[in-house]
Amino acid sequence: MIVVTGATGGLGSATVENLLQRVPADRIGVSVRNVAGARHFADRGVRVRQGSYEDPAALRDSFAGAEQVLLVSGNDPAADLIGLHRDAIEVAVAAGAQRILYTSQQGAVPGNPYPASETHMATEAVLAESGVAWTALRNGAYGTLDQVLGPWQRTGEIAQPEDGPVPYTDRADVAEAIAVILAGDRSYRSFDGPINLTAPTAVTFDDFAAIASELTGRTIERTVLDDEQWVADQIAIGVPEQAARFMLTWYQASRAGYFADADPLLAEILGREPRSAADRLADHIAA
Template structure:
């Protein structure tokens, strides 16, 4: 059995959907905080059990009988995520799981100014010492492009801090590739980059957006502190703005520049490009 944590979230839920296309529902389980939100999976024959990283006993029960567990990384910046991940790994080991697959971060490396890199590296170290087989899928940035580009469709400008090359990746592609790994189509061990094969910077994105829209989209570099002040003025908490700023700083320092062919190999096709995603965003608006 394969058990997926966080299956009521965007990535975890999509992974389960792809697993259902590859395996009988009876070979799939989910570990979720609220079982009512996973009723649609239960109706399909998926085993649904309550579990959360804060409750080791419930986790062990939700992992019982599993050969593999997918640990979706936590994202609460106020939580002690390393301790929570350790608890989840310990629960999986205690349940007799043979392989743990963890959703890590592309560009995780010592010195990365984007602080989530630290807890991903710490979690990978715990996995390495767990005594079971493990895989850390270092997922490329798969959030909304508008989150990193800003309101460019309204303003005609990508007015953000200095950046660097990033292999922006589609979440649907990551979910499908994760399901391929879990279903055993290909053995993947240790930390691996799971990201789009081409890294692009905002200058490139401005050119792509201009071509797609038929109007000039300009790239404007905003001073770091001015950008933080601008975000706070629009209602962002300063802590959140500075966390996002550290992501741009990591990009400009080259921490996200690595590209990889693994995603395409797992999918058996080329992943969606940034141009594809921008085109979809434009169509959704207009």
């Protein structure tokens, strides 16, 4: 059985949908905080059980019979995510899982100023010591373009801190690739340890401004904001300062090149080219 955690979230839910196209529903289980929120999966024959990283006892029931477990990483910066991930890994191993997949992050390497990278590196280290096969899915940034670019359609400018090249990746492509790996559709390949799943090309906000200008017929400017001014602007619109400064480290990491590499592996797994930043921006404009 393949057990997916966080199956009512964006990535987990999309992964289950892709799995349902590849394996029988009775081979899929999900571990979710709110069972009612996964009723649409239960109605299609998926085993739905309540479980969360904060409740190892419930996880033991959720993971029972699992051959593979997909651990979708936690995202609460106030929580002990490394400890929670460690507990989940231990439960998966005790349940007899033969492989654990974990949603890590591109650029999870020493020196990266983005704090989430420390969580991912530490979790990968726990996986390496777990005694079972494991795959760290170092996904490219797949947040919505609204989050990434800000209100450029209204203002005519992409006004963000200094950035660097990033292979902004479509979440749907990542979910499909994870399902392919879980279903064994590319069984001739070994997916052991960290693998990078990214869009085919890394782009900057300057590139986005040029693409947006071509797509809209308007001149979209790229305005580089001072870091502290950007933080002040975020606070002024209601973003907590701690959250703003956390996000600022992501820009600092991108400008230092920690997210610059685009990897061809996602295209290989999908058997087609992943959607590019230009593809996503065109859909965003059309929506």
